[in-house]
Amino acid sequence: MTITLNNPLDMHLHLRDEDMLKTVGPLSSESFSAAIIMPNLVPPVATKEALIAYKERINSVCGSDTFTPYMTLFFKPTYTKEFLESIRDELTAIKLYPAGITTNSEGGLSGFDVDELRMTLDAMSELEIPLCIHGETNGFVMDREAEFVSIYEMLATNFPKLTIIMEHITTKESVAALDKFENLYATITLHHLLITLDDVAGGMLQPHLFCKPIAKRPEDREALRKVALEGHPKVMFGSDSAPHPQHAKEACGCAAGVFTAPIALQVLAELFEEHSTVEKLQDFISNNAQKIYKNIEVPNKVITLEKKPFTIPAKYGEVVPMFAGEVIAYSIV
Amino acid sequence: MTITLNNPLDMHLHLRDEDMLKTVGPLSSESFSAAIIMPNLVPPVATKEALIAYKERINSVCGSDTFTPYMTLFFKPTYTKEFLESIRDELTAIKLYPAGITTNSEGGLSGFDVDELRMTLDAMSELEIPLCIHGETNGFVMDREAEFVSIYEMLATNFPKLTIIMEHITTKESVAALDKFENLYATITLHHLLITLDDVAGGMLQPHLFCKPIAKRPEDREALRKVALEGHPKVMFGSDSAPHPQHAKEACGCAAGVFTAPIALQVLAELFEEHSTVEKLQDFISNNAQKIYKNIEVPNKVITLEKKPFTIPAKYGEVVPMFAGEVIAYSIV
Numbered sequence: 001m002t003i004t005l006n007n008p009l010d011m012h013l014h015l016r017d018e019d020m021l022k023t024v025g026p027l028s029s030e031s032f033s034a035a036i037i038m039p040n041l042v043p044p045v046a047t048k049e050a051l052i053a054y055k056e057r058i059n060s061v062c063g064s065d066t067f068t069p070y071m072t073l074f075f076k077p078t079y080t081k082e083f084l085e086s087i088r089d090e091l092t093a094i095k096l097y098p099a100g101i102t103t104n105s106e107g108g109l110s111g112f113d114v115d116e117l118r119m120t121l122d123a124m125s126e127l128e129i130p131l132c133i134h135g136e137t138n139g140f141v142m143d144r145e146a147e148f149v150s151i152y153e154m155l156a157t158n159f160p161k162l163t164i165i166m167e168h169i170t171t172k173e174s175v176a177a178l179d180k181f182e183n184l185y186a187t188i189t190l191h192h193l194l195i196t197l198d199d200v201a202g203g204m205l206q207p208h209l210f211c212k213p214i215a216k217r218p219e220d221r222e223a224l225r226k227v228a229l230e231g232h233p234k235v236m237f238g239s240d241s242a243p244h245p246q247h248a249k250e251a252c253g254c255a256a257g258v259f260t261a262p263i264a265l266q267v268l269a270e271l272f273e274e275h276s277t278v279e280k281l282q283d284f285i286s287n288n289a290q291k292i293y294k295n296i297e298v299p300n301k302v303i304t305l306e307k308k309p310f311t312i313p314a315k316y317g318e319v320v321p322m323f324a325g326e327v328i329a330y331s332i333v
Numbered sequence: 334m335t336i337t338l339n340n341p342l343d344m345h346l347h348l349r350d351e352d353m354l355k356t357v358g359p360l361s362s363e364s365f366s367a368a369i370i371m372p373n374l375v376p377p378v379a380t381k382e383a384l385i386a387y388k389e390r391i392n393s394v395c396g397s398d399t400f401t402p403y404m405t406l407f408f409k410p411t412y413t414k415e416f417l418e419s420i421r422d423e424l425t426a427i428k429l430y431p432a433g434i435t436t437n438s439e440g441g442l443s444g445f446d447v448d449e450l451r452m453t454l455d456a457m458s459e460l461e462i463p464l465c466i467h468g469e470t471n472g473f474v475m476d477r478e479a480e481f482v483s484i485y486e487m488l489a490t491n492f493p494k495l496t497i498i499m500e501h502i503t504t505k506e507s508v509a510a511l512d513k514f515e516n517l518y519a520t521i522t523l524h525h526l527l528i529t530l531d532d533v534a535g536g537m538l539q540p541h542l543f544c545k546p547i548a549k550r551p552e553d554r555e556a557l558r559k560v561a562l563e564g565h566p567k568v569m570f571g572s573d574s575a576p577h578p579q580h581a582k583e584a585c586g587c588a589a590g591v592f593t594a595p596i597a598l599q600v601l602a603e604l605f606e607e608h609s610t611v612e613k614l615q616d617f618i619s620n621n622a623q624k625i626y627k628n629i630e631v632p633n634k635v636i637t638l639e640k641k642p643f644t645i646p647a648k649y650g651e652v653v654p655m656f657a658g659e660v661i662a663y664s665i666v
Contacts, residue, residue, distance in 0.1 A: 140551055141535040142475070201534065202474040205543040205587035214534055218473055251583050252653070254538035320585070 003269050003278060003305040003330070007298040008285045010035035012132070012167055012187045012238025013261065014103075015058060015069070017041055022061050023317035024243045027262040029067030031332065033286075033301040036070045036132070036238065039095055040104040044074035048087045055090065068299060072132065075109065077116050081123035092296060093130040093165070101136050102212040103242065103256060112151050114158050121159045130163040130293060131155075132187075135174070136213055142197075145213050146173040156181035163292065168192065168240045170213045172223035178234050185292050187238025188228050190267055191258045191322060196221050207254040208320050211242065229275050231283030236292060239264050245318035259321045263312055266330040267323070269305045305330045336602050336611060336638040336663070340631040341618045343368035345465070345500055345520045345571025346594065347436075348391060348402075350374055355394055356650035357576045360595040362400030364665060366619075366634040369403045369465070369571065372428055373437040377407030381420045388423065401632055405465065408442065410449050414456035425629060426463040426498070434469050435545040436575070436589060445484050447491050454492045463496040463626060464488075465520075468507070469546055475530075478546050479506040489514035496625065501525065501573045503546045505556035511567050518625050520571030521561050523600055524591045524655060529554050540587040541653050544575065562608050564616030569625060572597050578651035592654045596645055599663040600656070602638045638663045 013028060013035040015021050028035055037058065039045035045054055051071050058069040070092035073079070084091070097108035124131055135152055136144035152174075156164055166174050166186040178184055195215045200206055209215065227235045241264065242257025249255060260267075265285070272281045290296060310331040312323045346361060346368040348354050361368055370391065372378035378387055384404050391402040403425035406412070417424070430441035457464055468485055469477035485507075489497055499507050499519040511517055528548045533539055542548065560568045574597065575590025582588060593600075598618070605614045623629060643664040645656045 140529065141531050142550070196473065198474050201543065201547055204589070205538070205540055206585065207538055207540070207587070208585060210534065210538040217475070250585050252539065252541060254540070256537070 001273070001307040003281065005265065005282060005285055005303045005305070007033040007301055008265055008303050009033060009237070009289045009298070010239045010241070010261070010264070011236045011289050011293075012036055012038065012189070012240045014038045014040070014240070014242040014257070016243060017054070017057065020243055021057060023319060024241075024259075024261060025058060025061035027316060028241070029062040031262060031265050031303060032067065033299050034068035034070055034296070036093060037072060039072045039074040040097065040102075042104050044104065044107055045072070046074045046076060048090065051087065051090055066299060066301060068297065070293075070296060074107065075120075075131070077109065077120050079120045079123070081119075081126065084123050084127055084129060088127055088129070091129060092293065093132050094124060095132045095134070095167075097134050098136060098138070101134055101138070105134070112154065114154070121155070121162055125159055125161040128163070128294060130165055132165040132167050134168075135166050141214055142216065145169070145171045149173050149177050152177055152184060153181065156184050159183075165292070168213060168238060169224065170216045171220045175223040175227055178227070178232070185234045185236070187236050187240075188224050189238060189240045189258070190260045190264045191215065192221065193225055193228055193271060194267070207249045208322065208324070209258060210254055210256055211240070211258045212256040225275070228284055229272060229277045229280060231277070231280030231288065233283070233288050233291065235284065236289040237264075237268070237285050243319040246315065246320050247318075249320065259316070259319050262316060263321055263323060263328065265303060266305060266310055266328050266332060269330040270328060304333050306333045308333070334606070334640040336614065338598065338615060338618055338636045338638070340366040340634055341598055341636050342366060342570070342622045342631070343572045343574070343594070343597070344569045344622050344626075345369055345371065345522070345573045347371045347373070347573070347575040347590070349576060350387070350390065353576055354390060356652060357574075357592070357594060358391060358394035360649060361574070362395040364595065364598050364636060365400065366632050367401035367403055367629070369426060370405060372405045372407040373430065373435075375437055377437065377440055378405070379407045379409060381423065384420065384423055399632060399634060401630065403626075403629060407440070408453075408464070410442065410453050412453045412456070414452075414459065417456050417460055417462060421460055421462070424462060425626065426465050427457060428465045428467070428500075430467050431469065431471070434467055434471070438467070445487065447487070454488070454495055458492055458494040461496070461627060463498055465498045465500050467501075468499050474547055475549065478502070478504045482506050482510050485510055485517060486514065489517050492516075498625070501546060501571060502557065503549045504553045508556040508560055511560070511565070518567045518569070520569050520573075521557050522571060522573045522591070523593045523597045524548065525554065526558055526561055526604060527600070540582045541655065541657070542591060543587055543589055544573070544591045545589040558608070561617055562605060562610045562613060564610070564613030564621065566616070566621050566624065568617065569622040570597075570601070570618050576652040579648065579653050580651075582653065592649070592652050595649060596654055596656060596661065598636060599638060599643055599661050599665060602663040603661060637666050639666045641666070
C-alpha cells in the first residue's frame with residue numbers, strides 16, 4: 001500500500017539551535033513541507049532581528065527550497081500594533097507560554113488579565129496573527145490542562161476575532177472546548193494519540209515518553225483520536241517533537257519532550273490505516289492547517305509512504321527517538 | 334528538641350540479597366528495632382528452607398541482637414495448613430503480590446477466586462498469620478489501587494478472622510476502606526506522606542521518586558497524612574524502602590522504588606513536628622504495629638532523635654536515597 005501526502009505540515013516543532021538544530025533540522029525537512037517553529041530558545045525569540053536571524057539559521061540547515069519554517073515570536077503583552085505590523089511579513093504566529101510551564105518558558109506570562117493583554121491581542125486580531133498557547137496552569141500535573149480550559153474560553157470570548165490555537169492538547173476537556181468557540185483550534189501530537197500515563201509510568205518509568213503536557217488517561221486519548229482520525233476541521237497535526245540529548249533524558253531530573261519528527265508521518269500512516277481512516281490523514285496533516293492559518297504558503301512537496309518495514313534508529317545524533325530500535329510498518333520512499 | 338522512640342518498626346522493607354543486602358541492611362538496623370522483610374527475591378521466598386536461610390543472611394549482616402527480621406513468605410494458594418504450621422515459628426506474615434504488579438512479582442497471583450484461596454487463607458486465619466497485600470489491579474496507573482479496594486473488601490468479608498494488611502496505601506479510597514472492615518489494616522510509607530505525582534512528573538521527571546504504587550493526587554496525600562498523623566490505630570509505618578543501584582534508576586526503563594530506610598525516622602520526626610503531632614509518632618512507628626501483629630517480639634531498643642541538621646548523603650553505596658544531598662532538621666544520636 002502506498003500513501004501520498006501533499007505538503008505535510010508540522011504545526012508545532014522545536015528545532016532548537018546550533019548543533020541540535022543541525023542534527024534535527026534536516027530530519028524535519030525530509031518529512032515535512034513546513035513547520036511552525038517554536039520560539040523558546042535561550043533567550044526567547046522576541047525581536048524582529050532575532051526572528052530573522054533564527055529563520056536564516058534554520059534555512060541554512062534545512063534548505064529553504066524544500067522546507068519553510070513558519071516563524072513565531074515568544075508572546076509578550078508589550079508587543080504594539082506598530083511592532084507587529086513591522087514584523088508581519090516574517091511572522092506566522094505568536095506563541096504564548098505561561099511562565100515556567102515547560103522548557104525555556106521562564107520569561108512567559110504570569111497572569112491572564114484581559115486588560116493587560118488587550119493591546120497585543122487586539123493588534124493580533126486585526127493583523128490576523130494566530131495566537132498559539134501552551135495551555136496549562138501550575139496546578140496538579142493531571143489537572144493542569146483541564147483547568148486551563150476556562151482561560152481558553154475567557155480569551156475566545158473576549159477576543160472573538162483572534163485565532164487561538166490550543167497547542168498539543170491532551171484531554172477530553174480541551175477536545176470538548178473546540179466545538180464551543182468558533183475561534184478555538186488545536187494541534188495534536190503523535191505521541192498523545194498513542195500513549196497514556198500508563199506508558200510513561202505504569203510499568204518501568206520511561207523518560208523518553210515524558211513530555212509536557214504529560215500523557216493523560218485512556219479516555220483522554222480516545223477523545224484525541226476521535227477528532228484526529230475523523231479529520232476534524234479544527235484540528236491539525238503538530239508533533240511538538242522536542243529533542244534532548246540522551247544524557248538529559250536518562251537522568252535524575254529528566255527534561256520533558258518526545259522526539260518524533262523523523263518517524264511521525266510513518267507512524268501516523270499506520271495509526272490511520274489501523275482505524276480505516278487513511279483518507280482523513282491529508283486533512284489532519286495539511287489541509288486543515290492551511291485553512292486555519294489563512295496566510296501560509298506551502299512549497300509544492302509530495303511525500304510518499306510505502307508499506308515497507310522501517311527500523312527506527314536507536315539514536316539520531318545524541319537524541320533517542322520515540323520507538324527507538326522498533327520496526328514500524330511504513331517507510332518514506 | 335529531642336524525640337525518643339521505643340522500638341521503631343518498619344513494617345514493610347526490601348532488603349534484597351548479597352551485596353545490596355550488605356549495603357542497606359545495616360542502615361535499617363541503625364534506625365529500627367525490627368522490620369517486616371519482603372520475600373520478592375529471585376526466586377521468591379516460598380519454602381521453609383529459603384526463609385530460614387534468608388533470615389540467617391540478614392542476621393549476619395544486620396546483627397540479630399539489635400535488629401529482628403520479621404520473615405514473610407511469598408503467597409501461594411497451594412500452602413497447606415500443615416505446611417504453615419511447620420513454619421509458623423519462623424514466619425510473621427505472608428505477602429501476596431498480584432502477578433507482575435511490581436519488582437520480582439512475576440510468580441504472583443493471577444486472580445482472586447475465593448474458592449481457590451480458601452484453603453490457604455482459612456489456615457492463615459486459624460494460625461493468626463497476617464496477609465500483607467500489594468493491592469493494585471493491572472488497570473490505569475492512577476486507578477489501580479482504588480480499583481483494588483473491592484478485592485480487599487471481598488477478602489475481608491469472606492475471611493473475617495484473617496488479618497489483612499493493605500500495604501503502602503496511597504489513596505483516599507484505601508483510607509476509607511480501613512474503617513469499613515474490622516480486619517483491614519494498612520501500612521503507609523514516608524514518601525507517600527510527602528509527595529504526589531507532581532513531585533515525580535510535574536516538573537522534571539524524578540526517577541528516584543518513582544515507585545509502585547505511584548504517588549497519587551494531593552487529596553490522596555491529605556487522606557494518608559490525616560490517619561498517620563493522628564496515630565490511627567489501624568495504620569502502621571512501613572517504609573517500602575526499595576534500593577536499586579543508581580544506573581537502574583537513571584535509565585531508560587527506570588526501576589520502581591524509593592530508598593528511605595536511613596532517613597525515614599528523621600524525616601518523620603520533622604513531619605510530625607510540623608503538624609504538632611509528635612506525641613502520635615510512637616503509635617505510628619511502633620505501638621500500632623505491635624497490637625495489629627499480635628505475636629511479634631521486639632528487642633528493647635530506643636532511638637533518640639535530636640533537632641540537629643543532618644545532610645543526607647548523595648549515595649549509600651550505589652543507592653541514591655530520597656532527598657540525596659539535602660539538609661534535614663533531625664539527626665539520630
